[in-house]
Amino acid sequence: MTFDLGPALLFCPADRPDRFDKAAERADAVILDLEDAVAPGDKAAAREALVAHPLDAATTIVRVNAVDSGYFDDDLAALARTGYRRVMLAKTETVVQVDRLDGFEVIALCETAAGIVNVASIAAAPSVVALMWGAEDLLASLGGTSSRDDDGRYRAVAVHARSSVLLAAGAAGKAAIDSVYVDIPDLPGLEREAQDARASGFSATACIHPSQVSAIRTAYLPSPEEVASATAMLLAAEGERGVFRFDGRMVDEPVLRHARAVLARGTGQPQQP
Structure with a gap:
């Protein structure tokens, strides 16, 4: 199994089927999000939208809720009613959790302290095709307040996590996806960060707004x-x-x-x- 999507992966709330086609047109791949982008009361509707409004499975990823979230089993049942086979597992922390997605190509999203500490074993799991890291969830899991300092640079712990995921992915022969850039209007900052991601060895960068796609594509294209x-x-x-x-x-x-x-x-x- 290989990961051949990117460089710009666009998150789209799974409870907004009106945005599905537009997201697919604008990005290299769409991440239909059943987790953080969907409020608890809207998750059932999001699962139904996932089934009722299919996209091209070859360029679509579904982010499911964490295994211990209370929503995972229902997410899995909804997935079984679709043709999607690439799944991003939120807050991946162990290989045992990855094994719950047997039969899928798994993108392990390591965004907690436990996930980063265990990232090498997670990367080695046969069903894992790529790794991604999440800055804000990681800092929240540590009791922190922000992944970046006042100058907009990642704090040391975030830099360590980013590097750990990239190294674990490389050691296991898997792709690495860089975290989202949350300052949506700051496209020059995003482009600089995506250029660094490309030069460092990341295969793709995730984003949260269609306006960010072009900056990522430009950054990943050599001059x-x-x-x-x-x-x-x-x-x-x-x-x-x-x-x-x-x-x-x-x-x-x-x-x-x-x-x-x-x-x-x-x-x-x-x-x-």
Whole structure:
């Protein structure tokens, strides 16, 4: 199983079927959300909307409530009435929880202290195709008040969680999805953060508003200068053996892999974690 969606994954409340088609048109994939975006009293209606208004299963993910939330079993029953097979499990903390989604491709959303501590074992679960992390839920689970400081930068604990999820995903050969950027009007800030995500090795970034999709797509697409440099480097490598010097830089196999990744992004080919 592979994860081939992205780079812009758009959350859409599952109790708003009037938004389903628009979200699917604007993003690379839609995350129909049965969890935080839906009030407790509206969850039954959201499940019915999930069944009654189907989207393309190949580009749709369903976020279900946490296993111990009291809503999970009903979410699972609704899923059984659909063709959706990619499921994001909110507040994933253990492999045992992941196993409750046997038969699905699971995106493990690690957004609590327990989830981050156990992320390596979660990533290794066979049904897990990708990992995502959540900043605000993580800080809430720690008793904190905000994932970012006054300058808008992630606090140290959030940086650690982000890195832990990315490293666990990479070690297990799975994709990693970066957390949402909640300051919706700040598109330059989102683009900078998504550029960092792409450069660090994330496969996609989740978002909460259609206006954020373009900024994420732009950030994940290499610049013409990056493509030209990578192309020239790989051409130069064809006549070299081992380490060589190119444009004042030492080039070895890891650097060449970076160049191949740039070209893969530039041509729209799927990224392998």
